[in-house]
């Protein structure tokens with residue numbers, strides 16, 4: 246009898262585990278009223294949405310720098326470069342406005358992603374894969390093969406380089422997804438190149454490297470954070486830093502993104518049609534630590550589903566990344582990071598279970614304090 250109960254219990258647990266792998270959207274559609282244990286963080290890692298540190302007044306007092314990109318090619322060029330330098334150095338995160346991307350391209354992208362996540366599970370699940378080299382991947386949580394506690398997030402990752410070999414694998418439904426995403430991807434690439442050129446100028450390094458970014462890696466990650474019945478118990482994404490050089494993030498009008506600034510978690514308030522830009526691990530290494538990749542996380546919402554689209558950019562995957570020789574000298578600026586390559590990053594993600602070991606930390610030559618995980622690609 247006891248054996249039967251035990252076996253039954255195990256079966257139920259296995260069924261629940263299978264269900265979690267199908268994603269949060271699917272879980273919510275099964276009618277849950279509470280957050281299952283699988284998603285509940287230890288008390289010390291919970292977001293404390295109503296807690297002391299996260300009061301609206303404190304959040305409002307820290308606004309991210311807003312850069313008007315239309316001024317980059319004007320007589321105000323020098324002052325934009327100065328603002329960019331300050332934003333990269335002090336925050337590692339900034340918002341850009343007047344970036345020149347047609348508003349309908351941006352709105353169509355959010356719209357088509359929203360419609361993708363509204364598709365029946367059978368349609369979305371065609372793209373599920375645990376192989377990170379797949380040109381299209383639908384999945385859930387942060388790193389679902391290793392996470393002990395799951396994150397309240399489903400995602401669709403689209404490889405964008407080389408575009409001609411990736412495109413035929415992108416979802417064929419909604420019928421306009423490929424067209425809308427392709428337009429968006431082209432705009433992101435050209436905006437990234439402009440930003441990279443300007444940020445390299447802030448560092449005063451040789452611009453020869455700029456050309457290499459043209460054939461660099463480019464991945465689009467569409468995130469869906471369903472409505473959560475108990476948002477104080479879980480996170481949409483745990484604290485992490487992004488892997489590449491720059492991430493260009495589009496968020497809809499629902500707030501959720503927070504960055505670590507000093508000891509505080511600061512909410513990045515959505516500014517309509519703007520983009521959020523942040524420094525990734527590769528840029529921290531390349532700049533020899535002058536610009537830092539900043540930890541960020543995502544809170545979930547009790548009333549509204551949230552959509553975001555991250556465009557992640559780096560050098561070609563076979564390229565070794567190390568500190569720029571222009572930023573290293575034996576006296577004042579010794580090399581602070583070892584070279585890194587894609588293969589060592591893949592080894593890292595396959596092995597990382599602990600939340601408190603960071604990819605970047607593993608490349609640091611003078612280890613400082615341990616930080617949480619990097620974004621798995």
Ligand SMILES: O=C(O)CCC(=O)C(=O)O
Pocket residue numbers: 466468482487494496501502541543552553555620
């Ligand atoms: O959804 C967001 O606001 C942030 C997403 C993010 O951090 C990521 O995709 O790496």
Ligand SMILES: [Fe+2]
Pocket residue numbers: 485486487541620
């Ligand atoms: Fe991120």
